[in-house]
Amino acid sequence: MKNGHKIMPTTYFLILLALSIxxxxxxxxxxxxxxxxxxFGFLLVIAGVLLNLWTDWLFKKVNTTxxxxxxxxxxxxxxxxxxxxxxxxxxxxxxLLGAAIxxxxxxxxxxxxxxxxxxxxxxIPFEEKNLDRIFSLEYxxxxxxxxxWI
Numbered sequence: 001m002k003n004g005h006k007i008m009p010t011t012y013f014l015i016l017l018a019l020s021i022x023x024x025x026x027x028x029x030x031x032x033x034x035x036x037x038x039x040f041g042f043l044l045v046i047a048g049v050l051l052n053l054w055t056d057w058l059f060k061k062v063n064t065t066x067x068x069x070x071x072x073x074x075x076x077x078x079x080x081x082x083x084x085x086x087x088x089x090x091x092x093x094x095x096l097l098g099a100a101i102x103x104x105x106x107x108x109x110x111x112x113x114x115x116x117x118x119x120x121x122x123x124i125p126f127e128e129k130n131l132d133r134i135f136s137l138e139y140x141x142x143x144x145x146x147x148x149w150i
Contacts, residue, residue, distance in 0.1 A: 006069050009088070009123055012115065012119075012122075015029050016111045016112075017095070017111070019111060020108045021099065021108075021136050023107045023108065023111075024103040024142035025082050026106045028107065029106045029107045030105060031105050032104060032106055033102060033104035034102060037101075037104075038057075038103075038104045039100055039102075041099065041100070041103075042098065042102060044094045044101065045094070045095050045098035045102070046098075047091075047094055047098075048091040048092060048094030048096075049091070050091075051088075051090060051094065052088055052091035054070075054079060054080055055079070055081075055091065056088070058080075062074040063141065064081035068126065068127050069120060071120030071134060072131070072134065075139060075142065076133075077141040077146070081146065082146065083106065083146065083147075083149070083150060084147065084149055085146050085147065085149075086124060086144070086149065089115075089119045089123070089150060090149055092115060092125075093116055093119075095116055096111050096115055099111075100112060
């Protein structure tokens, strides 16, 4: 695949979100959560959106790339990066989990898990290897103090 044609994490996220909602209506299997418990999902969706906006703002603030296939100019270790090495993926996972809770059917809980697996297989290893190559000792120290997810 050429560099400009790689599928981005947000594409996987949006496809999985659409599939989660679609499968809820097409194949609801079994409802396991009911109101008012489903309302907790809105908190996770809001938290995920805010986390992604905050993280994106930090990338823009330091003028570095958010794209996983490009070399970053700066190693971000402040803000949400103090609790997670991949806060955008954490935010997207939070949104998917929140949507699953809101919808309340078993099938919808499959999609946050699929997203986690895809990020762990397709993006995180490449990103972490790249960050290690560019920022070596600084990134190594950062990895010792901050978990991959939370």
